Amino acid sequence: MSSHKHTIVIVGYGGMGSYHTQLIEENGRLEVAGTFDLLEERRSASEAAGYTAYASYEDVLADPKVGTILIATPNDVHKEIALAAFRAGKHVICEKPVAMSSDEFIEMTQAAEAAGRVLMVHQNRRWDEDFRVIKEMYDHGTIGSLFQLESRVHGANGIPGDWRHMKAQGGGMLLDWGVHLLDQLLFMIDSRVTSVSSNLSFVLGNEVDDGFEATLQFENGVKAIVEVGTTNFITLPRWYVKGTEGTGIIEDWSLTGRIVTRNQESEKLEPTPIRAGVGLTKTMAPPSEGATITEALPPAAELSSSFYTNFADVIEGTAEPIVKNPEVLRVLKLIEAIFAAAETNQTIKDFDRY
Amino acid sequence: MSSHKHTIVIVGYGGMGSYHTQLIEENGRLEVAGTFDLLEERRSASEAAGYTAYASYEDVLADPKVGTILIATPNDVHKEIALAAFRAGKHVICEKPVAMSSDEFIEMTQAAEAAGRVLMVHQNRRWDEDFRVIKEMYDHGTIGSLFQLESRVHGANGIPGDWRHMKAQGGGMLLDWGVHLLDQLLFMIDSRVTSVSSNLSFVLGNEVDDGFEATLQFENGVKAIVEVGTTNFITLPRWYVKGTEGTGIIEDWSLTGRIVTRNQESEKLEPTPIRAGVGLTKTMAPPSEGATITEALPPAAELSSSFYTNFADVIEGTAEPIVKNPEVLRVLKLIEAIFAAAETNQTIKDFDRY
Numbered sequence: 196m197s198s199h200k201h202t203i204v205i206v207g208y209g210g211m212g213s214y215h216t217q218l219i220e221e222n223g224r225l226e227v228a229g230t231f232d233l234l235e236e237r238r239s240a241s242e243a244a245g246y247t248a249y250a251s252y253e254d255v256l257a258d259p260k261v262g263t264i265l266i267a268t269p270n271d272v273h274k275e276i277a278l279a280a281f282r283a284g285k286h287v288i289c290e291k292p293v294a295m296s297s298d299e300f301i302e303m304t305q306a307a308e309a310a311g312r313v314l315m316v317h318q319n320r321r322w323d324e325d326f327r328v329i330k331e332m333y334d335h336g337t338i339g340s341l342f343q344l345e346s347r348v349h350g351a352n353g354i355p356g357d358w359r360h361m362k363a364q365g366g367g368m369l370l371d372w373g374v375h376l377l378d379q380l381l382f383m384i385d386s387r388v389t390s391v392s393s394n395l396s397f398v399l400g401n402e403v404d405d406g407f408e409a410t411l412q413f414e415n416g417v418k419a420i421v422e423v424g425t426t427n428f429i430t431l432p433r434w435y436v437k438g439t440e441g442t443g444i445i446e447d448w449s450l451t452g453r454i455v456t457r458n459q460e461s462e463k464l465e466p467t468p469i470r471a472g473v474g475l476t477k478t479m480a481p482p483s484e485g486a487t488i489t490e491a492l493p494p495a496a497e498l499s500s501s502f503y504t505n506f507a508d509v510i511e512g513t514a515e516p517i518v519k520n521p522e523v524l525r526v527l528k529l530i531e532a533i534f535a536a537a538e539t540n541q542t543i544k545d546f547d548r549y
Numbered sequence: 550m551s552s553h554k555h556t557i558v559i560v561g562y563g564g565m566g567s568y569h570t571q572l573i574e575e576n577g578r579l580e581v582a583g584t585f586d587l588l589e590e591r592r593s594a595s596e597a598a599g600y601t602a603y604a605s606y607e608d609v610l611a612d613p614k615v616g617t618i619l620i621a622t623p624n625d626v627h628k629e630i631a632l633a634a635f636r637a638g639k640h641v642i643c644e645k646p647v648a649m650s651s652d653e654f655i656e657m658t659q660a661a662e663a664a665g666r667v668l669m670v671h672q673n674r675r676w677d678e679d680f681r682v683i684k685e686m687y688d689h690g691t692i693g694s695l696f697q698l699e700s701r702v703h704g705a706n707g708i709p710g711d712w713r714h715m716k717a718q719g720g721g722m723l724l725d726w727g728v729h730l731l732d733q734l735l736f737m738i739d740s741r742v743t744s745v746s747s748n749l750s751f752v753l754g755n756e757v758d759d760g761f762e763a764t765l766q767f768e769n770g771v772k773a774i775v776e777v778g779t780t781n782f783i784t785l786p787r788w789y790v791k792g793t794e795g796t797g798i799i800e801d802w803s804l805t806g807r808i809v810t811r812n813q814e815s816e817k818l819e820p821t822p823i824r825a826g827v828g829l830t831k832t833m834a835p836p837s838e839g840a841t842i843t844e845a846l847p848p849a850a851e852l853s854s855s856f857y858t859n860f861a862d863v864i865e866g867t868a869e870p871i872v873k874n875p876e877v878l879r880v881l882k883l884i885e886a887i888f889a890a891a892e893t894n895q896t897i898k899d900f901d902r903y
Contacts (some may be wrong), residue, residue: 320828429807478726499830
């Protein structure tokens with residue numbers, strides 16, 4: 196570990212920008228050297244919070260004390276801010292989605308490489324505990340081999356009223372939340388995506404999608420359903436996963452959930468038919484008593500370090516990034532395939548060069 | 550109403566066949582004249598229950614007292630049994646799925662027409678109360694205009710161990726349960742299906758699907774997701790529907806459920822961001838207090854009469870069938886499109902001649 200703290204300037208001091216100050220301050224090896232925002236009110240808010248507000252981005256780049264630029268602006272200006280940072284010899288942490296397209300991101304990674312600087316994308320939801328519980332189940336076969344994963348995030352607030360509903364600024368739910376949910380799946384599932392089908396919703400009349408559903412088929416046989424909605428007054432579970440020996444559910448962010456598995460000790464009994472609606476059904480009757488076991492969710496899988504500790508290690512040259520740029524690129528290409536699948540109403544295949 | 554009861558012989562005295570005796574006895578205009586089954590044990594069961602067991606199907610057809618044949622056999626023999634019934638001048642009620650293919654069903658309807666006899670398919674789940682609650686919401690805009698309907702039936706028993714897991718006998722969940730769920734949707738939604746995508750599951754290693762998921766897009770903008778699973782140790786809600794003013798849920802066959810709608814009286818407040826996982830979100834924060842209203846499900850829509858009363862009316866010539874054969878044909882063609890979509894992993898379009 197180096198003896199001085201690595202300095203970061205936050206560009207874009209909105210909701211996420213100010214949240215980053217907390218995350219950075221929690222980490223003993225990093226410090227916030229200041230912020231830059233185009234808006235006077237946010238510069239004042241930064242000063243009030245004790246962070247120097249730079250007068251211009253040029254001033255930030257010209258400051259030799261500044262090692263890293265953290266980009267938390269709307270998505271359409273990520274690339275230009277990052278390219279200028281690399282030209283000035285700074286490292287870059289960038290909020291997600293890192294770019295408006297995979298081509299933009301390739302330009303960013305090439306500029307980072309040419310400058311010999313680090314570019315790391317803040318795909319922070321790889322550290323979400325709910326996801327890591329699922330990852331534990333996937334990695335260790337808690338309920339047998341997981342073959343179906345359903346990852347849903349539902350809200351009822353529509354798209355919050357700022358750049359997130361503007362197409363030119365990279366708004367919409369596929370880019371905003373989809374990038375997290377897809378990143379989690381590709382991080383966890385070590386297999387090529389062989390096909391994707393999807394549809395976007397435009398319930399609210401925005402120019403960008405206010406939700407989407409995508410079905411991903413992986414080469415290893417896993418199927419994943421990813422859904423985001425912003426007009427859901429009742430939420431479906433955050434995670435619903437099926438394994439060869441049982442089913443797991445995580446209801447919400449508070450990690451309410453359970454796993455239910457086949458009781459291997461139980462005699463195999465035919466269930467008793469039930470009346471369901473106006474019909475009879477044996478197939479859909481509850482399993483006979485004792486045929487299943489309900490248990491608590493397993494503890495979450497641990498990643499090797501936190502995002503910011505990993506970042507400090509990466510710029511010190513002692514670790515590989517946990518969020519790797521080829522992975523980020525793959526997610527962007529998947530998002531492009533999902534847009535294409537929805538626009539053409541076709542199943543898109545063979546796009547994933549994994 | 551005629552002065553004597555219409556007589557029905559049940560061919561196939563298994564689970565559904567014996568269930569039909571109850572349904573028929575409940576109706577004052579119909580009576581069970583007997584049963585026929587290939588298996589000795591079922592003939593004995595029939596006699597024990599007080600229903601004459603005919604010795605052969607020929608005997609049934611030769612009996613002038615018998616007006617109607619009810620077919621509750623495995624699916625692969627529906628057609629031959631029905632054609633023989635029409636040749637003998639009998640009406641036919643047939644269990645679902647009525648036939649192995651739309652072509653078979655066309656042959657059956659042509660034979661009925663040539664004989665001047667009635668053929669009615671027992672799509673009884675149009676009368677399911679859970680479905681009729683959703684129909685009420687769809688027809689009357691209880692939560693605004695319904696634009697997304699998710700209809701799921703989940704079990705954990707696999708496919709019960711008889712002909713239902715044999716391909717040659719028309720087994721598999723798409724034919725067994727899919728035919729009900731799709732029939733409900735097409736009965737309710739007065740619009741052409743413009744596209745369908747789907748996938749089948751073969752988790753259990755049967756030669757037939759042990760579940761499926763299909764996404765239907767209708768010309769009027771409605772999207773429907775239909776899912777059946779037999780390896781689901783935890784069940785997702787039977788119905789989850791989204792309207793322009795709210796969301797509705799029916800958890801299970803006991804009609805546990807609710808609707809949550811936007812409170813029009815409430816001031817439009819931006820929700821407060823919440824910490825969700827390791828991130829912050831305003832989009833997925835719960836709506837602010839008072840912004841929504843939770844209410845009970847509406848009462849179920851009523852159909853004009855029960856299946857069997859309608860059947861009696863139809864053979865007496867006083868009513869149109871509620872389950873119309875062109876509707877049944879359309880569902881069979883939709884099932885064929887769903888099979889094709891799954892087999893080719895393509896979105897199938899323009900198949901619905903509505």
